[in-house]
Amino acid sequence: MNIAVIGAGMAGLTAARILQSAGAEVTVFDKSKGTGGRLSSRSYAGGWIDHGAPYLSAGSSGFYDFLHDHLDAGILQDWQASLTGEPGEAEQVHFIGVPRNSAITRSLLGSLIFQPSTRIARLEAVEKGWLLYNDGDSLLGTWQQVVIAVPAPQVLPLIRQYQLWVALVKSVVMEPCWVAAIQTARDLPWLSDVNFFQHPVIHRVTRNSAKPGRQNDHVYLVQATRRWSEDHLEQPPESIASELQKNFNAMFPAVVDSEPLFAHRWRYALTDKALGQPFLWDESLQLGVCGDWCLGRSVEDAWQSGMQLAGHIVQAAK
Ligand SMILES: Cc1cc2nc3c(=O)[nH]c(=O)nc-3n(C[C@H](O)[C@H](O)[C@H](O)COP(=O)(O)OP(=O)(O)OC[C@H]3O[C@@H](n4cnc5c(N)ncnc54)[C@H](O)[C@@H]3O)c2cc1C
Numbered sequence: 001m002n003i004a005v006i007g008a009g010m011a012g013l014t015a016a017r018i019l020q021s022a023g024a025e026v027t028v029f030d031k032s033k034g035t036g037g038r039l040s041s042r043s044y045a046g047g048w049i050d051h052g053a054p055y056l057s058a059g060s061s062g063f064y065d066f067l068h069d070h071l072d073a074g075i076l077q078d079w080q081a082s083l084t085g086e087p088g089e090a091e092q093v094h095f096i097g098v099p100r101n102s103a104i105t106r107s108l109l110g111s112l113i114f115q116p117s118t119r120i121a122r123l124e125a126v127e128k129g130w131l132l133y134n135d136g137d138s139l140l141g142t143w144q145q146v147v148i149a150v151p152a153p154q155v156l157p158l159i160r161q162y163q164l165w166v167a168l169v170k171s172v173v174m175e176p177c178w179v180a181a182i183q184t185a186r187d188l189p190w191l192s193d194v195n196f197f198q199h200p201v202i203h204r205v206t207r208n209s210a211k212p213g214r215q216n217d218h219v220y221l222v223q224a225t226r227r228w229s230e231d232h233l234e235q236p237p238e239s240i241a242s243e244l245q246k247n248f249n250a251m252f253p254a255v256v257d258s259e260p261l262f263a264h265r266w267r268y269a270l271t272d273k274a275l276g277q278p279f280l281w282d283e284s285l286q287l288g289v290c291g292d293w294c295l296g297r298s299v300e301d302a303w304q305s306g307m308q309l310a311g312h313i314v315q316a317a318k
Helices: 010-021 061-068 103-109 152-158 163-170 226-231 237-251 299-317
Strands: 002-006 025-029 041-044 047-050 056-058 076-078 093-097 113-115 120-126 129-134 139-143 145-148 173-184 194-196 202-207 219-224 258-273 280-282 287-289
Touching: 002 010, 002 129, 002 139, 010 025, 010 103, 010 145, 010 299, 025 139, 041 258, 047 219, 056 061, 056 299, 061 299, 120 152, 129 145, 145 299, 152 163, 152 258, 163 280, 173 226, 173 237, 202 237, 219 237, 226 258, 237 258, 280 299, 287 299
Parallel strands: 002 025, 002 145, 025 113, 145 287
Antiparallel strands: 041 047, 056 093, 076 093, 120 129, 129 139, 173 219, 173 258, 194 202, 202 219, 280 287
């Protein structure tokens, strides 16, 4: 059996590894240069800045065990971060990738066949399976099964002809999020490692430099609120970076020297309304869909969704 997985985030790679272990030949495609999706990190001045999910939290024992398995190999580390402003968060165990959060997806990639920088623009059903085309409309090959593991709105162009699924996927609501990396001249000891705010512009500030292996000193990842991100969605990153820096400085008057390093827009950052079922699978089409948005808005939801879809495919093939 050969299977194409579209999306090299946590959901896609979790599914891909399970399918590979069951004997399938799996090819993973991603439009980005590397793995991770919303768990990505940017290289900066010889170090790393995690500009997607700042850490992974384990709510269930299954996900905790999965993450724990990566501790010994040095891919993940548990992070005893100081937390302010969100009591529920403090109750969870937090992990971070070393030296960057996408270390976990790089590790999951293992020996899978990977085609980065390849956006899948359309799928065509044929007798033997599926033809995949890139955004230049070049044919990439034929696969017997396809797993789509991308944010809900990005699923739609790939399933256009399946009206039942289109309606289901359209019921999902995802929200955008602007983030900016800000460097200060010295440490801000009165900030916790992770800080949540009730503020119209800034939702969370994470001390990126508190994580091992990041190299850069005094770098803070500032995550804007949903409302502010929506209102500024189409603004250029440079102006967003300076607006978020201004708000950061205004919130913390003790900050004298700060510099915005970059801003990044996540158009489909977090799920507001989930699908309410772990995956979609059509046995007659041999087509499946997974992703965090099926169940919720966390890395753990992505893992659950990918794992459950792959488990279902393996069982159905027996
Ligand atoms: C700013 C921010 C903060 C967050 N904070 C947290 C947090 O504190 N805790 C937490 O648990 N979660 C957090 N999250 C959410 C978490 O990052 C996601 O839930 C999780 O990473 C989603 O994984 P996924 O595999 O479902 O999707 P993604 O990571 O989005 O992976 C999908 C992949 O598909 C690729 N793709 C899309 N379309 C195509 C196409 N047509 N062809 C080829 N490739 C395609 C994309 O490039 C991407 O790599 C945060 C997210 C953001 C953005």
